[in-house]
Amino acid sequence: MTKTALDTKKKRKKKGTEETPVPHIGKINKELLLDLAAKHGTPIFVIDHEKLRENYREFRRHLPDVQVYFAVKANSNPEIVKTLFKIGSSFDVASMPEFMIVYENIRDMPKNERQEWIWDKIIYANTIKPIETLEALDKYKPLVTFDNHHEILKIRDHAPHAGLVLRIRVPNTGSMVELSSKFGAHPGEAVDLIAEAFDNGLVVEGLSFHVGSQCTNFENYMQALQLSANIIKEVEDRIGKKIRILDIGGGFPVKYHPGIRSIRTLARKLNMEIKRLFPTDMQILAEPGRFLVANTCTLVAKVVGKAVRDGKPCYYINDGVYHTYSGQVFDHINYPVLPFKEGETQISAVFGPTCDAFDTITLSAELPDLEIGDLVYSENIGAYSHASSTYFNGFPPAKVVHINR
Numbered sequence: 001m002t003k004t005a006l007d008t009k010k011k012r013k014k015k016g017t018e019e020t021p022v023p024h025i026g027k028i029n030k031e032l033l034l035d036l037a038a039k040h041g042t043p044i045f046v047i048d049h050e051k052l053r054e055n056y057r058e059f060r061r062h063l064p065d066v067q068v069y070f071a072v073k074a075n076s077n078p079e080i081v082k083t084l085f086k087i088g089s090s091f092d093v094a095s096m097p098e099f100m101i102v103y104e105n106i107r108d109m110p111k112n113e114r115q116e117w118i119w120d121k122i123i124y125a126n127t128i129k130p131i132e133t134l135e136a137l138d139k140y141k142p143l144v145t146f147d148n149h150h151e152i153l154k155i156r157d158h159a160p161h162a163g164l165v166l167r168i169r170v171p172n173t174g175s176m177v178e179l180s181s182k183f184g185a186h187p188g189e190a191v192d193l194i195a196e197a198f199d200n201g202l203v204v205e206g207l208s209f210h211v212g213s214q215c216t217n218f219e220n221y222m223q224a225l226q227l228s229a230n231i232i233k234e235v236e237d238r239i240g241k242k243i244r245i246l247d248i249g250g251g252f253p254v255k256y257h258p259g260i261r262s263i264r265t266l267a268r269k270l271n272m273e274i275k276r277l278f279p280t281d282m283q284i285l286a287e288p289g290r291f292l293v294a295n296t297c298t299l300v301a302k303v304v305g306k307a308v309r310d311g312k313p314c315y316y317i318n319d320g321v322y323h324t325y326s327g328q329v330f331d332h333i334n335y336p337v338l339p340f341k342e343g344e345t346q347i348s349a350v351f352g353p354t355c356d357a358f359d360t361i362t363l364s365a366e367l368p369d370l371e372i373g374d375l376v377y378s379e380n381i382g383a384y385s386h387a388s389s390t391y392f393n394g395f396p397p398a399k400v401v402h403i404n405r
């Protein structure tokens with residue numbers, strides 16, 4: 001925990017020599033980022049744990065009846081898992097290593113007294129699970145998702161103690177990252193699959209969906225809720241079983257720019273529709289990933305090279321699209337590269353450090369004249385960024401620095 005940098009900043013302020021206003025980057029400011037870069041070197045990936053707690057509380061405030069299962073794949077840093085666990089979060093994992101990150105970090109935490117804790121604290125939300133994984137998970141009696149016939153047989157044979165959640169395919173019009181081409185049973189097959197699981201001696205506890213990531217078209221959620229309600233009713237009517245869990249997945253949008261509607265609007269619609277469609281004893285789960293972590297992280301990188309090509313200034317920095325900026329490829333989000341320095345700007349290109357021309361962060365950043373050694377930063381880079389960073393060309397992922405306010 002890097003309390004020191006903030007403390008230093010406070011001390012400096014008290015001295016009160018020349019008080020210049022510090023430009024704010026959310027709650028982290030430029031001065032702090034420069035301090036951290038001086039202390040740790042670059043590139044650094046700064047995680048603001050207070051912001052993380054704020055995001056969690058905001059989600060809970062707007063959706064008070066929804067239990068939060070943080071989708072670990074968005075940012076699997078163990079300190080994030082610990083901070084979220086301490087304030088009550090549960091977790092959505094999608095691989096055995098992700099399961100172990102959560103399990104090993106929360107296993108011995110004091111709040112964890114329940115015997116059957118895993119039912120409350122982890123959902124394994126990958127509908128496709130290797131046989132070895134099922135065998136390793138079975139003793140924990142995990143909650144797992146499925147969406148097809150072959151998976152039912154695998155679970156029957158290798159993890160019969162699991163509780164099952166059927167994932168259905170729902171509309172995802174307008175979401176930034178779509179998931180429905182890869183996952184989810186067609187709603188028309190849902191009841192048959194649930195019946196088949198019961199016939200094989202398994203227990204289906206719930207239904208789940210994912211409307212696609214960074215979902216700004218809230219109609220997707222509304223249609224998904226209606227589809228779920230229809231299926232749950234038909235399961236009761238046709239096979240006499242009660243579905244107790246509804247998992248509304250992720251997709252909750254982040255305000256990457258001011259035009260994106262806030263969670264408040266979505267939450268109001270969700271709360272109303274959930275109340276209208278489901279009995280009050282239905283357990284509602286959500287698996288927010290991006291929403292909890294995107295704005296908690298800031299990247300600081302350094303200019304390591306400079307050239308002029310076709311009249312355009314080109315900067316080479318020590319992080320790129322194989323690393324923290326990988327979200328530009330996999331997550332379709334652009335992260336503006338911002339200068340610490342002020343001055344007249346020019347359209348400039350910014351490249352990552354590897355020997356691949358694909359490692360281009362932007363061809364059109366508005367940047368002042370930068371020198372080798374100058375620092376730049378990118379905000380809101382906490383989701384699907386560091387998590388998909390590689391070691392390509394020998395460049396390791398950015399060093400993680402934690403901030404606790």
Ligand SMILES: *Cc1c(COP(=O)(O)O)cnc(C)c1O
Binds near residue numbers: 073249
């Ligand atoms: C990726 C994923 C999430 C998280 O999605 P966000 O859009 O980041 O909230 C949740 N559930 C499942 C099953 C996922 O695959």
